[in-house]
Amino acid sequence: MTKEFSFARPIRLVRNGAFRAGSLSGLIKGLSAARPEALFYHLYRHYWEIEQAPEGGYNDFALWAGERLGEKVLAEKLASVQLAAIMQIEPARETMVRYCEEYLGGMTGIYRVPEGQELYFQEVTTVAIPTGKKAANLKELLEIWRVLEPASVFLHLVEARMKPVAGVQELAGWLFTAGEEELAKEVAQVSMYPYPLSIMQAYIAALLERRLGEDGNGKPGGLCPLSGPVNAG
Amino acid sequence: MATVNLADYAPLVGQSMLDEIKALGEKLGGASIQHINSTAVGGGVAEILARLVPLMGEAGLKSEWTVMEGTPPFFQVTKTFHNAFHGVKVDVTPDMLETYREANRQNYNKVDTGANFVVVHDQQPLGLTEVMNQQQKWIWYCHIDPVDVDHRVWRFLGSFAGKCHAAIYHLPEYAKGLGLPEYLLPPAIDPLSEKNREVTAEEKAQVLERLGILLDKPIVLQVSRFDRLKDPVGVIQAYKMVKKITPCQLILAGGGAADDPEGAQVLAEVREASEGDPDIHILDLPPTANLEINVLQRVAAVVVQKSLREGFGLTVTEAMWKARPVVAAAVGGIKKQVLHEQTGLLAHSVEGAAWSIYRILNNPAYGEVLAKAGREHVRKNFILPVYLRTWLGLLNAMGQSEGYSGC
Numbered sequence: 142m143t144k145e146f147s148f149a150r151p152i153r154l155v156r157n158g159a160f161r162a163g164s165l166s167g168l169i170k171g172l173s174a175a176r177p178e179a180l181f182y183h184l185y186r187h188y189w190e191i192e193q194a195p196e197g198g199y200n201d202f203a204l205w206a207g208e209r210l211g212e213k214v215l216a217e218k219l220a221s222v223q224l225a226a227i228m229q230i231e232p233a234r235e236t237m238v239r240y241c242e243e244y245l246g247g248m249t250g251i252y253r254v255p256e257g258q259e260l261y262f263q264e265v266t267t268v269a270i271p272t273g274k275k276a277a278n279l280k281e282l283l284e285i286w287r288v289l290e291p292a293s294v295f296l297h298l299v300e301a302r303m304k305p306v307a308g309v310q311e312l313a314g315w316l317f318t319a320g321e322e323e324l325a326k327e328v329a330q331v332s333m334y335p336y337p338l339s340i341m342q343a344y345i346a347a348l349l350e351r352r353l354g355e356d357g358n359g360k361p362g363g364l365c366p367l368s369g370p371v372n373a374g
Numbered sequence: 375m376a377t378v379n380l381a382d383y384a385p386l387v388g389q390s391m392l393d394e395i396k397a398l399g400e401k402l403g404g405a406s407i408q409h410i411n412s413t414a415v416g417g418g419v420a421e422i423l424a425r426l427v428p429l430m431g432e433a434g435l436k437s438e439w440t441v442m443e444g445t446p447p448f449f450q451v452t453k454t455f456h457n458a459f460h461g462v463k464v465d466v467t468p469d470m471l472e473t474y475r476e477a478n479r480q481n482y483n484k485v486d487t488g489a490n491f492v493v494v495h496d497q498q499p500l501g502l503t504e505v506m507n508q509q510q511k512w513i514w515y516c517h518i519d520p521v522d523v524d525h526r527v528w529r530f531l532g533s534f535a536g537k538c539h540a541a542i543y544h545l546p547e548y549a550k551g552l553g554l555p556e557y558l559l560p561p562a563i564d565p566l567s568e569k570n571r572e573v574t575a576e577e578k579a580q581v582l583e584r585l586g587i588l589l590d591k592p593i594v595l596q597v598s599r600f601d602r603l604k605d606p607v608g609v610i611q612a613y614k615m616v617k618k619i620t621p622c623q624l625i626l627a628g629g630g631a632a633d634d635p636e637g638a639q640v641l642a643e644v645r646e647a648s649e650g651d652p653d654i655h656i657l658d659l660p661p662t663a664n665l666e667i668n669v670l671q672r673v674a675a676v677v678v679q680k681s682l683r684e685g686f687g688l689t690v691t692e693a694m695w696k697a698r699p700v701v702a703a704a705v706g707g708i709k710k711q712v713l714h715e716q717t718g719l720l721a722h723s724v725e726g727a728a729w730s731i732y733r734i735l736n737n738p739a740y741g742e743v744l745a746k747a748g749r750e751h752v753r754k755n756f757i758l759p760v761y762l763r764t765w766l767g768l769l770n771a772m773g774q775s776e777g778y779s780g781c
Contacts (some may be wrong), residue, residue: 150394157549157556261546263558268767270394290390374617 146276146315148285149308151296153189155182158262164253169241170200171262178232178264181303184222184233186265188299192291198223202237205260210252214324215244227332230304267300269309278320286305291338298331298341299361312345324352330354378425379568380432383600383759386565391759395660398766402773406436407491408482409667412452412498414441415700416599416629418561418688419495419517422761425564429762433759436468440484442499448477452498453636455531460498460683461522471530478502491769501535511772512538518685520548540772544686544707557768562761563691563752570666570695573672581669585657591623592675592735597667597689599628600640600658605680605703607647608724610654612680615728615750620735623653627670629661671696676741677733678729684708692758694718694748699741713755732769734763 158179160171172180185203187194199220208218218240219355227231231245272293276282286294301311317325327348333342378509380392407429411419423439430437444452451470458464478501484490485505493513494500506512514535520528520543540555543718549556564569573581575763579589582589594613598604604625613624626644629637648654659666671677678695679702686707693700694711700718702708719734721727734741754760 150390152394152763154764154768154771155546157543157546157558161547197505257547259547261549263546266771268398268770270397272390273393293441305513344493 142253144309144315144318146282147308148272148274148276148289148293149231149296150272150290150293151189151300151306151309152268154266155266156264156266158182158264160262162205162262163258164251165206165212165215165241165245165248166251168206168210168260169238169245172202172234172241172258175262176264176334177304178266179235179262180230180234182263182265183299184230185295188295188338189292192339201260203280205369209254209258209260212244215240215354218244223332228299230303256343267296267306267309269296269306271308279319279349279353280360283353285348286342286349287346289342294338294342294345298328302329324348378428380429380562380759382566383757385752386585386757387759389574391763395433395759395763395766398586398763398770399435401770402435402766404434404436405490405729405773406486406488407438407493407769408439408479408486408489409439409493409495410442410502411439411495412442412444412449418686421564421567421569422687423495423562425567425758426762426765427525429758430534430765433762433766436489437622438486438489440486441480442481442502444481444501446474449679451477455497455527458524458714459518459520459522460526464524464527466524466526466530474530479492491772494538496529496571500531503534506537511540511773513540513542514538515542515559516548516550517544517703519545520550538769542768545710548636559708559761559768560756561688561766562756562758563688563695563697564758566758569666569668570692573668575663577665578669578673581666582673585655585666585670587625587655587670587673589673593655593670593673594622594623594676594678594731594735595625595627595670595674595693595735596634596678596680597627597671597692598681600637600644602636603681604628604677605684606640606644608642608682608727609678609680611649611724612678612728612731613654615725616735617653617726617730619647620732622675622731622735623655624648624651625655625657625670625674627655627657627659627667629659629663667692668696670696674698675738676701676731678727678731679703679708680721681705681708681725687711690718691752694745694752695757697745697749699734700748701727701734703727711751712748713751716744717751720743760772 158175160175162168162171190333203219205292206212219237219342222233222236222317274285274287296309297312300306313325323346384392385692397555409423413420427437427439433547454464482505485502487507493515495515498515503512517601518674531624536552542557542559543549544560546558567571616768644656653664677698679687681703684706689704690700690708690711701721702712704720704722710722714720719730
């Protein structure tokens with residue numbers, strides 16, 4: 142019998158990440174050497190702080206390159222990193238470093254931001270607290286999922302997929318173990334940018350509804366179109 | 375004042391957060407924690423500890439708060455160190471260092487050597503790290519901006535801070551690179567405290583009458599102790615620019631914390647700068663004037679915090695919680711609270727502050743939009759239950775990293 146799916150809520154502890162970038166070369170150094178926890182923080186923090194990516198789907202590196210360095214083209218490239226490395230830290234790191242190095246190669250001089258405008262690398266550690274809510278089957282999962290807090294949606298759908306979080310089950314993994322291979326595959330293909338967490342939550346609910354055939358004909362439940370936030374890969 | 379329990383916060387944060395707090399407390403298995411600072415009243419740290427410590431106890435910890443004792447020369451030294459943290463050029467003599475060490479030695483017996491966690495707040499009690507034992511976890515909580523600290527002062531104090539197992543700062547740029555886990559945890563206000571609770575119309579009227587404040591002109595308010603780093607004279611200059619074209623009155627409300635000997639001198643400078651203007655009210659309030667501050671913040675048309683340096687700026691948090699529009703300097707932790715044009719307005723100069731005050735006074739509807747967003751920003755991030763939950767998460771993480779039994 143499949144183990145129940147236990148829902149949790151995250152508490153995020155933010156730590157100093159040891160790097161500070163004041164120029165493009167500093168950014169490359171930081172991107173190359175920072176711990177994965179730091180890249181995760183700067184790529185995804187908006188999802189738990191404002192429950193969606195900022196306007197344009199920019200991550201912290203892209204925002205800083207655009208607003209502080211004034212390098213709009215580089216900012217666009219860094220924002221697009223999700224296309225090259227969807228929900229994977231190390232490929233994202235390699236891609237961003239490559240973008241920055243290529244960009245640096247075409248520059249005639251290095252601009253250094255004024256004091257106080259540097260990018261301070263930070264890291265995040267997640268402590269998960271069980272909510273006490275558990276699902277033994279898809280129907281129970283759907284009932285809880287529909288009213289789940291956004292912080293928990295991100296935790297189970299995204300964060301647990303990217304890195305182990307003690308005591309937290311990953312949604313796609315659990316579905317796979319429960320014998321729902323096709324559904325698990327669809328959930329695993331969900332892409333984050335540029336959708337708010339509420340859309341992600343509704344989309345997963347729609348997938349579950351379809352599987353459960355709640356509308357009587359096996360079609361999606363109508364919460365959102367199934368051509369929604371899916372990664373083609 | 376009535377005792378406040380965790381359950382009283384449910385309408386503000388929801389029962390689920392309170393359940394999490396209880397669960398985190400239980401995971402700590404009755405661990406004990408001692409907070410140590412240098413003043414029982416006045417200043418943000420004392421205010422936080424007065425509320426945090428009992429709630430930690432309710433969450434299941436054995437929680438205690440100890441105030442170290444010091445002589446006037448010790449507090450003069452620590453005030454000099456405080457200024458040195460803010461980049462003020464100071465003279466540091468061997469006698470001063472010895473005064474600091476001796477005052478801390480006199481307080482060694484106040485350290486609870488049986489406590490699992492000991493938290494030293496700010497720089498005054500850092501010398502107590504000399505008596506830590508290996509069974510304990512010590513945390514240094516730096517509540518001020520240490521970026522430009524005088525290197526001689528930091529060499530001295532940093533040697534104590536480096537002995538701790540973790541440090542906490544309000545902002546990433548404050549981290550000193552001590553070679554130990556450095557957490558980022560901004561402080562919080564208690565929405566149910568006397569300073570932040572809802573007030574009745576009767577209480578409001580009584581306080582205003584007692585303070586001699588009329589509501590005949592819009593109020594521009596700054597609440598802070600009389601400290602040069604809060605730039606009260608700059609606030610007067612900004613107010614005077616605004617007053618030329620828009621009727622308003624200015625209230626500077628504050629006092630001197632028990633560990634701040636410079637307060638009286640700054641107050642005199644402020645009185646001098648305000649001479650001849652009957653619409654400037656300078657209120658030297660005692661640290662216990664919480665209801666008075668509460669009422670003043672609620673009747674203000676604009677709340678200003680024009681600090682030159684700021685650790686976090688809890689007076690800004692208080693004003694935002696009361697849904698008042700804020701104009702604040704873009705320094706320190708204020709930048710985390712006041713998101714420009716979203717939750718308030720940021721200013722970088724006297725002129726910028728004046729222009730922002732003018733904008734709000736002449737467009738109250740815009741001020742209300744900022745104020746509403748500001749209150750929600752504070753509710754989500756900077757109120758006591760959220761702070762307590764993060765604290766407990768941090769203690770759990772520290773316990774786990776060393777296999778602390780009960781975690």
